[in-house]
Amino acid sequence: DGGITQSPKYLFRKEGQNVTLSCEQNLNHDAMYWYRQDPGQGLRLIYYSQIVNDFQKGDIAEGYSVSREKKESFPLTVTSAQKNPTAFYLCASSGSISVGATNIQYFGAGTRLSVL
Amino acid sequence: AQSVTQLGSHVSVSEGALVLLRCNYSSSVPPYLFWYVQYPNQGLQLLLKYTTGATLVKGINGFEAEFKKSETSFHLTKPSAHMSDAAEYFCAVSRLNYGGSQGNLIFGKGTKLSVKP
Numbered sequence: 458d459g460g461i462t463q464s465p466k467y468l469f470r471k472e473g474q475n476v477t478l479s480c481e482q483n484l485n486h487d488a489m490y491w492y493r494q495d496p497g498q499g500l501r502l503i504y505y506s507q508i509v510n511d512f513q514k515g516d517i518a519e520g521y522s523v524s525r526e527k528k529e530s531f532p533l534t535v536t537s538a539q540k541n542p543t544a545f546y547l548c549a550s551s552g553s554i555s556v557g558a559t560n561i562q563y564f565g566a567g568t569r570l571s572v573l
Numbered sequence: 574a575q576s577v578t579q580l581g582s583h584v585s586v587s588e589g590a591l592v593l594l595r596c597n598y599s600s601s602v603p604p605y606l607f608w609y610v611q612y613p614n615q616g617l618q619l620l621l622k623y624t625t626g627a628t629l630v631k632g633i634n635g636f637e638a639e640f641k642k643s644e645t646s647f648h649l650t651k652p653s654a655h656m657s658d659a660a661e662y663f664c665a666v667s668r669l670n671y672g673g674s675q676g677n678l679i680f681g682k683g684t685k686l687s688v689k690p
Contacts, residue, residue: 461616463616490677492680497582497682497683498682499663499681499682499683500617500663500680502677515677545614547616547617549616549617560605560667560677560678561607561619561622562617562619562678563619564609564616564617564618565616566614566615566616567614567615567616569614
């Protein structure tokens with residue numbers, strides 16, 4: 458089945474630790490996104506990538522890093538610089554980010570990150 | 574700057590009653606508009622979208638939304654609520670000129686829908 462797979466479903470971070478959230482898609486989509494969701498705040502964009510080996514900061518990129526070495530994969534690292542990492546993290550992809558595209562985004566099931 | 578406002582963080586209806594979830598947007602150019610639904614501890618699923626053409630858009634699970642340019646609104650409705658409709662609903666608008674392309678979405682803060690038996 459085509460879709461977006463996020464792993465792990467639950468993740469715990471210790472003080473000062475970096476953790477990496479995985480996102481893989483087999484939809485052959487060009488664009489991929491990472492969002493952070495906090496209760497009552499909607500979804501906030503962390504990073505996005507339009508093509509392989511390129512990515513852009515979103516609205517709340519501080520304390521996070523990403524890579525896009527393969528079209529299918531867009532891992533997110535939550536660094537120790539992110540002082541409040543507890544949240545639900547959602548990965549999404551869309552077919553094209555070009556002008557005129559309808560840009561329907563398809564979402565993974567999310568990773569819930571908590572601090573120990 | 575573009576923005577999305579969802580009026581009411583919580584809406585409660587009785588089973589069989591009309592569902593109305595409100596969304597207003599701000600955009601200097603014709604927007605693309607979306608409604609997504611999220612069930613607990615899951616990702617978002619597209620309900621419906623408006624791009625161009627007919628202003629009344631039908632989606633999955635009996636939901637529909639009407640694009641009203643004069644009111645800058647895109648309210649979501651369903652004639653008769655079902656218990657399975659209980660979820661959080663997000664309105665989103667396509668972000669323009671972000672990195673030079675019409676790509677990213679701006680999401681509202683969401684409305685939680687409760688359905689009473």
